[in-house]
Amino acid sequence: MLIRLSMFALVGLALYACGSDAALRVGQPAPDFEGTDTHGQVHRLSDYRGKILVLEWTNHECPYVRKHYAVGNMQAQQQEAAAQGVVWLSIVSSAPGKQGHVTPAQADELTRSRNASADAVILDPSGEIGRAYGARTTPHMFIIDATGELVYMGGIDSIASTDPTDIPKATQHVRAALREMAGGKPISDPVTRPYGCSVKY
């Protein structure tokens, strides 16, 4: 009888522990995801084990995203990352009918016209991936290291404005983090303030 009681108690404790939604924290395994890109290919987090992965939440109509794309800041960082062997995924979590929602064709056209070079643009209209990562703003950046651990989350840079002239004055957090990782050093600012428009779930 006592054993049965103990079993119930243990199961109860386990359920209680699992039931609560743990908030995302740097230093913990990044949540797995499964997303389809504009060419219909499925991407999973586990596909990128062994590589550094950058996730960029984006909405091409948001003034803060436009700031970075208009002067080529985001595109330059995407190219630098590619040269380092880092995988860059842009993710659109806008729900159908909301600002930023795009069809695969529209997304590809935007990639072409803006000269973007993310490895893939993942369309997440249900918002599942966005919610798993707690993506709040566009842009909102996450860096996951080769072991699948989240090592950076926050803004693309340090000045929350829509003025492109602020870009040279700001600390480019993602670029700095990737440089530090390449040099084998710990990331000096692993958590920064993400700024931008709200993700249109």
Add this chain to the structure above:
Amino acid sequence: MRPGPAQLLLTSLLIFAASPLHAAPSITTEHATVTLLSEQSGADSGGNLWVALHFELIPHWHVYWRNPGASGTAPVIRWILPEGWEAGQIRWPVPKRIRVGPLTNYGYEERVTFMVPLRAPEGPPPQGPLKITAEVGWLVCREECIPEEGRLTLSLNEQRRDPDGSPDIAAVFSRARARWPEPGILTGRYRLEGDALAVSVDAPVLSAGAVGDVWLAADRWGPIAASGAQEWRRTQSGLALEVPAGDLPPVGGSPLEGLLVMEHGAAPGSHQGYRVRLAAPPPGLRGSPGLTLALGFALLGGLVLNVMPCVLPVLGIKVLGFVNEAREDRRRLALHGWLYGAGVLLSFVVLAAGLLILRAGGESLGWGFQLQSPPLVGLLAYLMLLIGLNLSGVFSVGDGWMGVGQPLARHGGLGGSFATGVLAAVVASPCTAPFMGAALGFAVTRPAWEALAVFAALGVGFALPVVLLSLWPAWVRVIPRPGAWMSRFRELLAFPLYATSAWLLWVLSQQVDASAYGAALAGLVGVGLAAWLYGQWRPRGWRLALTGIGLAGVLAMATRPLAVAEPPASADERPLGQPWSEQRVRELIDEGRPVLVNFTAAWCITCEVNEQVALGTDKTRSLFESRSLAYLVADWTRRDPAITRQLERYGRSGVPLYLLYAPGLEQPRVLPQLLTEGIVAEAVEAL
């Protein structure tokens, strides 16, 4: 988005149309009309002038608070002022929560006024018109966001012709002030618990009317996640909240500053804001064992448990029982051992879980605070005494359970080994009770996972010998033969517990006056008597109930005086120090004397050391005398709320704290927590 050429032209035309002057105090964009207003036509005698940026927004669109929440940005103002003028910080009105899907922002809808104080330079006010220009950038959103900007110019010292339909300026300013947070700052504490912050606010101001909802927002991004549900409840001293932790907690023990908003139940839409400053949890409590130490003790305690009279004799038998079961199969034997260990661990963890559930039902304060409540100190002293008496053999507990385990354990097989483990804790309860009691005393005030860890360590220590023996059964020979030495060892263990009881009684003596202390000591005798009676007669049934009631009565009588007792007259306790009060500090400073305030408490060992080594020495005393320095002591042993507030003002939730005041110093100098004569001398001589 950046306005195109057509919009720019339209906006310029509007600007020119809005006012006869070239530079206008008002701008109308697609979503907002923003006006720069000044309360007076010039600076007042103190050189201050309030100006305001008044926003009229189109329906359903909003602008943001200083902390915009999950997304967005607060309005930004760049001032271009006449020579020598300075602009202060924006006075932010209390925002509302604006939800966009699963995200929450803090902002304002319909209209909002941001007031900013300007300061004129010294000297006579210049004649002629003065131009005040504000370059404002703001983000206005409904679901989508549009960044807008404008340049507003206001002329002072001029005849103002109010255009038709402009707002009554005085009314705008008074309405703006009405939406400010209440004056003053509420203090409190916060503690990180997993993904949430447990916050307590000292808020005696709870309006008599129904409070609809209460929520807490941090002044900056980081500590609190804006989206996410918050819970709140009233407590004795104010409010307790549980809010989701943000991406980044405050660093280095710095306080969390923010806004507590209370929404009125009766008038939806109306709310009041209170500025709060929450102190960080203390980094490590002086005088109390750290977690690793506690875990070490628990492990050791578990091991020691195996040599208790009720465990040791059966230890060998248990292992031999496994050996018989498993016959020659070494792996099966090891499996028996592991299952036994698992059973033990499970029962200890379940016990801890039960304790935590009980505790969650009650209110829990921090470890350091616990020693401030005299009834609790008294009860802890009694508990330690009882455990000591149990170990000394005056009475024993749980003998009736000893036989319970046997039939189940005899079931045999792997399941039987597990059952043996589970019941081992219960079966050995006459001996485990003291160890459980001590672990309980420690764990009851710690966070849940620490308490679980301590009990688990106890379990591990307890199961370890049997598990090891089942892996290497040859060592069964090494088990010491049971004998009288076991009882003597157990009796010896009583003395550390008596010593703990004595220490607690010393703390109590600092907290209550002589007559209440006498009552507590008498209670001690009563407890001892009850223990002996129980041990002699082993009452059952109604006799047991009667004894229980009698003991409860004795405890109540002994501890009641503790609850209401005054602290002891301490005039001759500390010949150096006068008792502290804020008024006394002010009086002394007005007299022109420097003041050193020592915040201390009886259980604080660091404070004691500092007093011995730095503050109470002859050299320091003569230094104080030569400087005419007044030395005040704020004794927190009895949880004085005035002292608690003062500690929190300096971001502390515990002692020690040393403040050095001097006439002419705006803020007192905070001395380090570890003092030496040199540090004190250097600080005093620098005044």
